[in-house]
Amino acid sequence: MEYQHTKIEKKWRALWDEKKVYRTTEDEGRPKYYVLSMFPYPSGAGLHVGHPLGYIAADIYARYKRLQGYNVLQPMGYDAYGLPAEQYAIQTGQHPALTTEQNISRYREQLDLIGFSFDWEREVRTCDPGYYKWTQWAFQKMFNSFYCYSCQKAQPIEKLVHRFETKGTEGLNIAQSEELSFTAEDWKTMSEVEQQQVLMNYRIAYLGETMVNWCAELGTVLANDEVVDGVSVRGGYPVVQKKMKQWCLRISAYAQRLLEGLDTIDWSESIKETQRNWIGRSEGAEMQFRVKGEDFEFTIFTTRADTIFGVTFMVLAPESELVERLTAPEQKAAVETYIEETKRRTELDRMAGKKVSGVFTGKYAINPFTGEEIPIWVSDYVLAGYGTGAIMAVPAHDSRDYAFARHFGLPIVPLVEGCDVSQESFDAKEGIVTNSPQAGKTALHGFSLNGLSIKDAIQKTKDFIAEHDIGRVKVNYRLRDAIFSRQRYWGEPFPVYYKDGMPQMIPQECLPLLLPEVSKFLPTATGEPPLGNATRWAWSVKEKCVVDNVLIDHKDVFPLELSTMPGFAGSSAYYLRYMDPRNNKALVDEKVDKYWQAVDLYVGGSEHATGHLIYSRFWNKFLFDCGVSCVEEPFQRLVNQGMIQGRSNFVYRIKGTNKFVSHGLKDDYDVTPIHVDINIVHADVLDLEAFRAWRPEYADAEFVLEDGKYVCGWAIEKMSKSMFNVANPDKIVEKYGADTLRLYEMFLGPITQSKPWDQNGIDGCYRFLRRAWNLFFDKQGQLAVTDDAPSKESLKTLHKLIKKVTEDMEEMSYNTSVAAFMIAVGEWAQQKCRNREVLEKFVVLLTPFAPYVCCELWQLLGHDDIVFDAQWPTFDEAYLKEDSVTLPVSFNGKTRFTIEVGADAANDEVEKMVLAHEQTARYLDGKTILKIIVVPKRIVNIVLK
């Protein structure tokens, strides 16, 4: 029988489906394992070969775990909300739900071909009301919570209300937008709206007026991770800073836990580092500076408290509220002009220009240690959003302060022994501190840092600051709260209405609040988000929401929130929903959650490092605090698959003609390279007929060939439709089969690495499968498996293979496993091994990689059950042992002769043998042995004096 992949794969696809082999249920009797691939956004272009890379790797692992006896959960779904479908809707009027639905069907078709062991009964779609009900639910829970720093967790807002009623803000240690201070009495006299406004300052999901990234082209605000280099990630449109009232998530409250959690999870160092950078923890101190001649103090943040004696000026951010307060009348005009100027410069200019600019406020601060007067300046190199928006400038030890001091001729005072600040600042945090003022000249208690290392000096200063009430030790984070509103249509609607201008949560029993139909997907005439176009908009599947005897669906009395949630909302807890996707009563049943716990292996792209992977961790920690998720970190192990790039092919048209010249001869002509569809090129050789048929303008193309062939040029580029280099998995499955595609994608190289797709290598994997198949059949095509005792060699080959593949599994170095399979099959072919025992185990080993052909072979071997229920074989070292080993013996590194010893010979045995060897005596003539090094089974080295 010949290996017919099409027939086999068709047969088993139907059988798997019929027998529901991938259905997973909770089973207390078996250990669980949760494998998850990041769910895709179903784009119109369909899957290319890059997409399944991670899925295949995850699937292999899932199948391996199952063969090892684990109860494996491996679901799949769709991240269905997103901008492309909406942009498409704006252009064509096609409802995004429809486009999304079509794209999903296409994705499903493609995914089904490749033979994944997904339990499709657990499929989720973020745009499905049964799903986003729980996204809305989680949002409401965040609205109704605050973050307590003392107990390090989220708490219900009622607790805070109670606290305000009894103690006001006294001794409060919780996450907040700004520091408020009031007594219990104050609280009680506040109106309800005032109380709501106060609570907004503490809620984890809160409505805040903040600087946001506004993208005019997309008509929406964007989160920090959606903006790179001043333009939107999607579309590359310019983004400006704008103050707007928006829903935000107080993710900054979780900064420390997000940081600490990284040490408990098995993720690549680079992605952890990316998250650490993004969180940006910096330990320092806040210090108060008094303003000269006034009873007014302002606070600065510094990580270099030790440099207090080198402060020669202060700088305020232009946007800082302090600027107005700290501008002397005579400088008012100059400061205002400067601030106007900075406003006009966009974020991008500020980054690109890096021109030193600033203006003096006319006022002076008092150095709390020395009493010195320090001029206060305003400059845009200080950011309003970080720290306190004000700094103490130490030009000797900070390059930005240095540039500023040089530009404006301000003094520079070095504080580190032996440093040279004549050309540049000394930013290093190493060295011995000097130049503290002489005792007596110092304003405070003869405080001196001289002779200390910088590290010790920082600590000493911090201690001093705290003791003398000059300031306090403070940790700052770069991580900002996530802006949670988008002025778009295709997203989860907020379950929020407004009463007296204050947001109210739609009653939980009315969830989900469905996304309304709109007449058009653009903003309304009055500039409201697209949801403003809806006429009937607050409707619920269950019942109408009535408040104060008025239907909430009443625009004028209870306006609804018109923004929708961002893309990351739906993807933040989907792994929990997979555990219990049809549950109507809870996001996930407690018992079910206890069983599946968290994702054991998560596979996806590293581009989500500062987006989804942070939001999801935050979201899960919040749910953990609420007792919904039972594990604090949602993804225990993360593997980032690399990107697959495209390998484009080119033809070379001679300018002004319809004549194409082969790659090797192109230098003899004046040519234009043109991208050519890689599907009509095989092994870089162009199919001339297919090319003529490809496009009408090439119908009568002429060719200049080399060796009778047209050879195309090539280049590695991003895989994209416009470069005609998209390798389509369907086509490969058709030609070679899904098993070959799976093997080849893994064989390409380590999965974590980015690499170009090279169609040319795929034959090798196809050949391997055919050879493997042929092990089971004789020349006449009859099944030729025998029950004879296996030969020693074939067992050795087998156990070598089991060992290698099992070891590779944990590391997911599947490329070397595939190589091991190839070697084993080669060896068995040579050994003429047809032994059932050996070949059966081989089939089990190969199953995760090539499930179709293995099912077929397993059946041909006479099994009634499916190979997925087989047992992963274990290896026996005994078969791998050699009887004897040949060891090269070298003198001072040069090989002289070899000896043969037993495989498990001890070192001293080998040594004795070497010494007894007659050639040893000859070499040693007149020399002394310094040392004999025996490397077991490898080499013997004798060092001579």
Next chain:
RNA sequence: GCCCAGAUGGUGGAAUGGUAGACACGAAGGACUUAAAAUCCUUUGGCCAGUAAUGGCUGUGCGGGUUCGAGUCCCGCUCCGGGCACCA
């Protein structure tokens, strides 16, 4: 500027401190074939010597070091990729 990860044949890539280049592609040669495809076999890091079997030298970005022995460990560079960035 700071942080992280990497650099091995024509190509993708293998190598618990122990025979570098597994495996695959590509290339060259051969077998079968009218021919082609398919399949199979041989060779394939570089240089040198030899008719040949073979032997020698050299070789993992560059320069040092540790070691009997380094692609692997340490120090210093160069280059490429990724992250952060007037974050005080």
